[in-house]
Amino acid sequence: MDRMPIKKAVFPVAGLGTRFLPATKAIPKELLPIVDRPLIQYAVDEAREAGIEQMIFVTGRGKTAIVEHFDMAYELETTMSGRGKDLSVLDPTRFTPGEIITVRQQVPMGLGHAIWCARAIVGDEPFAVMLPDELMIGSPGCMKQMVEAYNDVGGNLISVLEVPMEEVSSYGVIDPGESSGALTEVKGLVEKPPFAEAPSNKIISGRYILQPEVMRTLEGQEKGAGGEIQLTDAMARMIGNQPFHAVTFAGRRFDCGSKIGFVEATLTLALEREDMADEVRAMATRLLG
Incomplete structure (x- = not known):
């Protein structure tokens, strides 16, 4: 069956990055580097690998440096x-005119509101959502794995990872239906359940493919947890009305919205670089005594 291809990706980058203050007082958190590439570059490269052609940055005040990063x-x-x-080191930062579009989220009203701010650019097309804080490392990348699954089943998809059951209370998890390989039917979404009540250990991990109807759901949606408009609430309302699946990502996730996750990602990727692995390993051994 022919499906409308995924050619647009929304990157919500309006957050204040308060957990990384004072570093993020003047530098957007999305530009903090993991070794020598900023977080946003990893996400954009992942999108390009998946065949996405238009990057939509939902920005806020003080975030113009993100756009400048992808400028001449x-x-x-x-x-x-x-x-x-x-x-050639600058090649990944180059885009032709029209491939980068920005919209402003004037008021921080949650992830769902940030996605809704891109409604005029998304139009009537399915689109991807990518959270740069979630650094996903795999071959192929997470979004490419999701696009391949989308080409098979269509509808809405989210990426998930399996974690130990005792950790599920820190995440949103899916209520699973039938599974086939990496693909699992989603019957419901549960936010931070006690592990004894969790319907699964598959956590939502920052990558989405959504049908444009989600924008109309967000349009009239009331505020949810934290007094914000939540994307999870909008997705939950779509389950049962459209196909909804989870793709278990074959790769590694680093939560770079936390300091520990950021340091772990930096050390892990540095140890995988041929040009610096030996020196980093020797340094780590020395520091650990």
């Missing part, structure tokens, strides 16, 4: 070129 840097490039430096 004439002074830098001219200086590097004049010194004979290789410019």
